[in-house]
Amino acid sequence: MNRAYAARVWAAACLAGALAQPGLAAEPDAGCTKPASPVSAQVLARVNDVPVTRGEVDFGAPLQGGSGRRTPLERQIDLELLRQAGHAAGLGQQPALVQARQAARERILGPLRMAGHPDCPAALDAVIDRLVLGEYYGLRRMGDQLAVPGYGEVQSYYDGHPALFAQRRVFETRRLVASRRAGEELPAGVAQLRKLGSTLEEVRAALTRKGHAIQPPSTQTWASEQVPLMRLEELHAAKAGDWLLMPDADRGSFTLLEVLSWRDAPVTLAAATPAIRQYLIAMRREELLSTEADALRQAARVERTPQRR
Numbered sequence: 001m002n003r004a005y006a007a008r009v010w011a012a013a014c015l016a017g018a019l020a021q022p023g024l025a026a027e028p029d030a031g032c033t034k035p036a037s038p039v040s041a042q043v044l045a046r047v048n049d050v051p052v053t054r055g056e057v058d059f060g061a062p063l064q065g066g067s068g069r070r071t072p073l074e075r076q077i078d079l080e081l082l083r084q085a086g087h088a089a090g091l092g093q094q095p096a097l098v099q100a101r102q103a104a105r106e107r108i109l110g111p112l113r114m115a116g117h118p119d120c121p122a123a124l125d126a127v128i129d130r131l132v133l134g135e136y137y138g139l140r141r142m143g144d145q146l147a148v149p150g151y152g153e154v155q156s157y158y159d160g161h162p163a164l165f166a167q168r169r170v171f172e173t174r175r176l177v178a179s180r181r182a183g184e185e186l187p188a189g190v191a192q193l194r195k196l197g198s199t200l201e202e203v204r205a206a207l208t209r210k211g212h213a214i215q216p217p218s219t220q221t222w223a224s225e226q227v228p229l230m231r232l233e234e235l236h237a238a239k240a241g242d243w244l245l246m247p248d249a250d251r252g253s254f255t256l257l258e259v260l261s262w263r264d265a266p267v268t269l270a271a272a273t274p275a276i277r278q279y280l281i282a283m284r285r286e287e288l289l290s291t292e293a294d295a296l297r298q299a300a301r302v303e304r305t306p307q308r309r
Contacts, residue, residue, distance in 0.1 A: 138289040174258040242259045
């Protein structure tokens with residue numbers, strides 16, 4: 001595999017996936033809307049004295065993808081370690097990487113500018129540099145380990161995840177998104193939320209009175225593949241009127257879903273094969289990058305900043 005080409009392909013894949021996320025261009029992360037805000041600039045960790053900020057973690061989360069085995073912060077730490085290793089190896093100014101950085105920046109900033117939002121160059125540039133240079137360095141180290149999955153591996157994944165494919169569904173829901181007030185805790189389960197009210201509007205009113213930031217309820221369509229795997233079985237078992245809580249520990253927030261209805265939308269093995277193959281490659285790449293980052297951590301100084309809740 002041509003390594004410069006591989007780096008470009010990966011950067012493009014990351015960004016294409018990010019721009020396909022519903023609402024990303026129209027509703028960028030708060031760290032992008034207010035680049036100088038204290039919350040966005042808050043340092044969550046230092047990697048060999050290089051800070052990793054909350055704005056970078058929040059902005060990078062939808063771009064970097066991943067299986068969820070590591071938190072968005074740990075993924076940024078991994079990528080920063082790989083970026084530093086790539087820089088030390090003299091890879092940072094290769095023409096292909098300079099072009100990849102600029103292309104990535106423009107692909108993200110274009111929709112944000114059109115939506116009327118200001119740039120956030122500090123968080124954006126740091127995240128892109130980690131993705132492009134960190135991934136490029138990792139790809140060089142992987143060599144031929146990133147083999148294309150065979151048919152048997154693809155079929156095994158298909159058969160092992162019926163809710164994603166043969167029993168795939170599309171759900172109509174109402175959604176409530178909540179972010180906790182500093183120093184306060186959000187309810188940790190549906191039972192606690194039910195005590196606050198019998199409707200999403202009542203829950204929102206109760207949480208708002210406690211000082212939490214709550215978006216108004218909105219309708220949203222979810223396909224099976226858009227639901228975190230750890231929650232998919234629970235959603236498939238839900239009936240109309242049931243609530244499903246999806247907490248986001250890293251950002252002190254949660255999404256509460258009320259199931260309205262659902263319909264079957266199965267996907268055949270033939271139709272799913274390209275996506276499964278791409279996913280398996282991405283997971284294998286993540287494992288290899290994590291292994292490489294773990295080796296780099298042995299000689300690195302990684303300090304996490306205690307956070308006030």
